[in-house]
Amino acid sequence: MTRPAARAGRASADRLARLLNLVPYLLARPGIEIAEAAHDLGVTERQLREDLELLWVCGLPGYGPGDLIDMAFDGDRVTITYDAGIDRPLRLTPDEALALVVALRMLAETPGVANREAVERALAKIESAAGDLAGAPVEVRLPGDNARVRELRAAVERGRALRITYYTPARDETTERTIDPLRMLMVGGRAYVEAWCRRAEAVRLFRADRIDAVTELPEQAVVPPQARPHDLSDGVFRPSADLPLITLRIGRGERWITEYYPCERVEADGEQWLVSLRVTDLGWARRFVLGLGPEVTVVAPAELAEQVRAQAVAALDAYASPAGSATPAGSADPAATGVTR
Template identity: 45%
Template sequence: MVPYFQANPGISAAEAASELGVTTKQLMTDLNQLWMCGLPGYGPGDLIDLSFSEESIEVTFSAGIDRPLRLTATEATALLVALRSIADLPGMVDPSAAHSAIAKIESAISGREFTGPVVPAPVEAPAVSTVRSALERDHALRLVYYSASRDVVSERVVDPIRIVLVDNNSYLQAWCRQAEGVRLFRLDRIEEATELDEPARPPAEAAADETSALDLFVDGPAVPLARLLIRADYGWVLEQYPMHKVTTHPDGGIEATMRFATLDWMARLLLGFGSGVTVLGPPELVTAVRDRSGAALSAYSALAADAGSAAVFPLNGLEEVGPA
């Protein structure tokens, strides 16, 4: 845009919009955003400066952008990879806009206009489209949300703040009126979203704090704490789950702690580690894991008895031998 307006000083917004293939409203929005671009440091003397209205547009400081950008093959490839990655994440960008940009960059790289079949942009989930609309219009939302940590579906009203990327998943960061705090809602777990006809009103300090609630697992004292003994060859679980190492034993075993929301969910998780992780506490979690292990072993024993053969079934450090 900068080289274009330098080559056409004083052009009207309507004429420029027509030549650039956008609406006048979109052009004025882009010009307002252009004010925030410039050189590293981004102080008043580094930012692009321009004078514009619907009657006349003129660049007064170009920050060195005096000719159209030319990407190297490496730069264009990196940009395409980044665009495709973002386009595949729910809610991060408008998928139609992202795929349009991808097509234009690919055409620029090849040096000719693409004439093959057009691959349609992926259809965005209705709930995700509603979330993006509410953010753009600054409206509150009613969500039906599945919480994986508690294995429950709940309904709540939230005040959207922004969409963020955490651990390669996109989340809505919002003020939850029910919890009276900032929460993250993973976009692919929002089952329904309804945009309300009322303005979003998150507390000013919550909206201003961009890092608020970005820790997916808050180590709050009100949340139950599991004490675990992790076998040396299972140390990888510390990198995959929100655990805190307490001490390391001479044999390489690791004692660690982990907060959990519901007993049932935590017991299922621990059973999946087999004998690699032993539960040390709390007592109710030890009981839950033991009961589930016993029920599973009984089911296997019944199957072995029906088959009339002996079998050994290890499960979470336990062994049971089926009848001969």
Template identity: 50%
Template sequence: MSNVSTRLVRLLNMVPYFQANPRITRAEAAAALGVTEKQLHVDLEQLWLCGLPGYGPGDLIDFDFEGDTVEVTFTAGMDHPLRLTSPEATGVLVALRALLDVPGMLDPEAARSAIAKIESAAGEVAGSVAAADPEPVSGHASSVRAAVRDRRALEIDYYSASRDTLSTRVVDPIRIVLVADRTYLEAWCRTAEDVRLFRLDRIVDARLLDEPAAPPEPAVQAETDTSLFDADPSLPSATLLIAPSEGWMFDYYPLRVVRELADGTCEATMTYASDEWMARFVLGFGSTVTVLDPKSLADRVRDSAAKALAAYEPSGG
């Protein structure tokens, strides 16, 4: 057991121990708990800051120190067995089930054992977990996990809620991650030729391919980029050059500054749902916002601007 886990167990046991042994001396308590008197003092200082929501007088664990003795005057419920309410049991079960989707996050057998025990103790509560779970994982999650585990390419049918479209694409799985309480497959998308995140509950179908996954090595080594996420993390992003006069945009739109130039102009990235929407968005700022990437979006903005200008030309040329 790690040092953190050992101390946590000791702290959880200290309150009922001192309640069962009122006015015990620090030396006796330290010897019984297997720590030094200095460590005991640190533990007591820590417990003094723990307690119930509100975290004020009457909420926190309290002790009375008389001479060299210690006595618990308020336990904050630490001397009673843990009894989860229905919402609390549901929350713990949902969290444990979500963590099972993340390889290496925890011992799967330990998590399954904890889930079984909570379900058994919760009784009827367990039956309501499926309805209360905010993230029903698709039935194809097992295929996705197998693709990540075995490093195999995957063909998925993916529903994009922001576009209300269903697309089929071949991806090279990298890892499964948790982002904002949602489970995603991080993969190299061969269609977009870039890393994308796909919500597991929006993968309508998943088919393992008879070929190894081959994501670019830089994509595998890079950390998961969650800074650009807005609604659907599988959305594309654009790199924009924003004039100093439009600095207010950063307070209202999901922009991330990449670098600031000497003249105050900023290079920033922004996610968007469709090229059509993004083109209209950029055109509204005139020459103060320029699309640097992707080229297809820049071309679309340029063509739309040319057509708009042509409409104002005199019919006679």
């Protein structure tokens, strides 16, 4: 199962862009045939008709007669008869202008943003139009925009190779690596360095908050020609067939897993769901399952089920009385740890 929320978000964004273009397009072509408009806009006639139906309920606040976009149909031709002011020049209020200035400043500071020059040109135009308001004492700081991120960004812009000390939670280990940075990225509110890792001999993503130490080397970064940036359109983690596949039986309270993690298979099993997903390694999967509630049971692989059972039993033993006579009241029973025996 792919990530339905992500697909729905992209579809909604695509439809919003179409609707924003649709009204001025139709205003410039009164009486155009729906088939011709669909061809020009790159959509099917059915999709265009659905977009036109949605425009009926779009318009100005109040959303009553005289506020909503209106159209006239003559057979297969359509004409916009009221555009709800969409053709009027935009006049920003002081608050709107300041909000745009802050947003553009933040975008200009985002690591890895494409075409920064275009952002800076747009910012200059808005600041010029805003006048004295643009000089308001507003400080823009991104999430995670700390000294380490600024240090990494400066090194990447200078094109230097870096020696880093990096913590990998999936293996619970810290390693020393020499990397040749490609770019800085901001994904899901976290900063990353994408770089050629000389240790792994491959392109890797390093989370800035997991870099314990960084040294800028005097040598320039040299990225091999075979190095290619990752496609992060679906997030940082990209499951592949060579990663371990685990299957869990989950209850209603844990169905959020299917929205938060990319799943290969989701099947109904009575009131429960069978969920299969790829993981970086079984060590991470063990910690993941142990952090979930009693509504989760490991179905496969057997190795993971045994690891979870063993660690759950060890945790229960740690709560046992010195004489080992009984499990303290309130402690979980091994049968409730989400483990298939």
